[in-house]
Amino acid sequence: MGIVLITGATAGLGQACAATFAAKGYDVIITGRRKDRLDALQTQLTQEYGANVLPLHFDVRDEAAVKAVLGNIPEEWKKIDVLINNAGLAAGLSTIDEGDTSDWDAMIDTNVKGLLYVSHTVIPWMRSRTTGHIINIGSTAAKHVYAKGNVYCATKAAVDAISQGMRIDLLSYRIKVTAIHPGAAETEFSLIRFKGDEAKAKEVYKGFIPLSPQDVADVVFYCTSxxxxxCINDLVLTPLQQANAYYTDKN
Structure with missing residues (x-):
């Protein structure tokens, strides 16, 4: 089928995308910060789907590491057909005046700069072949700002804007760009946002059926198929009981 590169592949949406594309016959490049999870995912994809897998251990926030590790993969792996910029996180939930600036840095560096660093490395390979598809994982938070979501919402709005800019910049190279904005999906998202507080994280998903990582991965694959x-330029998906980032019917 081709080659897919997925950032943040060690959990949640990224892991589901890796399995989905491997099952469809793609060779898979997976990246992440947790080497043990990368190794386990490589074993799973190889054993269950017979996929060729290239695991890359680096942090997308580190521009030098992106260039050194991703930028120097073997030539045969550079023929990337699909780039899924999935790595991202929400850190904290507070008003601007009470916000933790280290949380702001983590979100901006991962959700915005990390996406740019990876794209900056991969796009020239796609341009040289005048083909490719970039999937940027945004959020309903890109469309509607909610209370105490300030900086996280801003980073996802940036993903939305960057995706539109990419689509324009790459139009003459016949490279597709799709921004996919999921609503509430039950992943490690809330656990990370609440710094490991499992009770708070579980509360987020009570009273309705959230999206699963597989739900989102199926939509991602559909867009590439x-x-x-x-070309689907912009797509928002939510659970049935969620209208947008701040309207959810819990009962």
């Missing part, structure tokens, strides 16, 4: 002349 359309005819060459069709």
């Amino acid at each position: 359309l005819p060459p002349h069709v």
